[in-house]
Amino acid sequence: RHGNLSRAAEALHVTHGAVSKQITALEAWLGTPVFERTARGLIPTEAGTVLAPVVAQAFDALADGVRRVRRGAGPSTLTISVLPSFAAHWLIHRLPRFLDRHPGIDVRFFTTRRVVDLTREDVDLAIRYGRGDWPGVHAEKFLEESLTPVYAPAFLDRHPGRAPMDLLRHAIHSHHNDDINWRRWREAAGLPADEIPAASEYDDTAVAMQAVLGGQGIMLGRSALIRDDLAAGRLVRVSEIDIPSTEANYMVCLERSRSRAAVRAFRDWLVEEARDA
Known part of the structure; x- marks a missing residue:
């Protein structure tokens, strides 16, 4: 992701040498280089290009499971990222209707203007205002x-x-x-x-x-x-x-999260509220 050992080390909270050693060990075990070293940083080789998305998917699935275990939530907890303006002026006063209908779902809000990384942060879904063209996620328009x-x-x-x-x-x-x-x-x-x-x-x-x-x-x-x-x-x-408006409100989640019962319930409720608004 970073194309640079120093930035990778900083992201992983380890030393530059530790990252370099792990890459060297991986390449020795694979029997082929996964990076080409250049003056401008690391460039994936053909083997690295093939391996990267497979490894990323596996780590994402692992991280998702670990997050659920750490918070002791299981499928009944939803952490939702939402813009402060939408939370204050549309969502919050409607939320009791969702909680009354789904008393077994614990809803937690993370209000921020930042586009959160759903693959790496402890967030199940997001409500975003835009054109729906965010890469790597499932985005469903619910309110124009x-x-x-x-x-x-x-x-x-x-x-x-x-x-x-x-x-x-x-x-x-x-x-x-x-x-x-x-x-x-x-x-x-x-x-x-x-x-x-x-x-x-x-x-x-x-x-x-x-x-x-x-x-x-x-x-x-x-x-x-x-x-x-x-x-x-x-x-x-x-x-x-x-x-x-040339933009709209979208419910955004990872493709693998769409089947979760709590995510489906919140999605259905959002669509219903938007229709009746």
């Missing part, structure tokens, strides 16, 4: 979204006498595609599609939403995350115009 600008009533209190459409320059950006999506929305609204200068910019949607709820500006809200706040009057739409 639309985008529309929203603000909190307190925002207009700071700008008395102004219409929301006149205040779009107070945009809060929270996503790497926000510039593109703002232009798409302005085109749909019949407005000049010039880039809107962001009054504030955040790298976390959950934090950006708190800023908007605090009356600091207008954000391009994701329908799944703003639905409850709109219903409660905590957020208000700028207009009735929305655009489809």
Whole structure:
């Protein structure tokens, strides 16, 4: 994976010499080299290229079994990686319905914006927002979204006498595609599609939403995350115009985990909740 003895040693928490010795011993036992040593690092030979995926699959299966034994969980525990924004604004208040239906499943959440490595981390499945093109995993779309600008009533209190459409320059950006999506929305609204200068910019949607709820500006809200706040009057739409998001919410797991009863149960529940949302 690393193509470098020093980085491999660091990842394994052993010395450079220990890794080199193990590789030498492996090659002696196989009777053929598995790496070609170059000035830029290690390059797998033909034998190494054949062997690597087989070894990786075996170690992944072993690691999966060890994780289950270590946590004493068996098939009834689910550790789920989820974005903080989706957890706070969509998942958490729906979760009791899943727990009531499946009292034997212990659900543990790992909230992070990082894309976790399901093959190496103690996580059974992930809920991700994107295009579903993550390599090496099974990704199933369960919830599509639309985008529309929203603000909190307190925002207009700071700008008395102004219409929301006149205040779009107070945009809060929270996503790497926000510039593109703002232009798409302005085109749909019949407005000049010039880039809107962001009054504030955040790298976390959950934090950006708190800023908007605090009356600091207008954000391009994701329908799944703003639905409850709109219903409660905590957020208000700028207009009735929305655009489809080019990304969606996916349930992601390893192919070998799809057959686990707890994973299937959570997948089915997610699809049902999304359908009824």
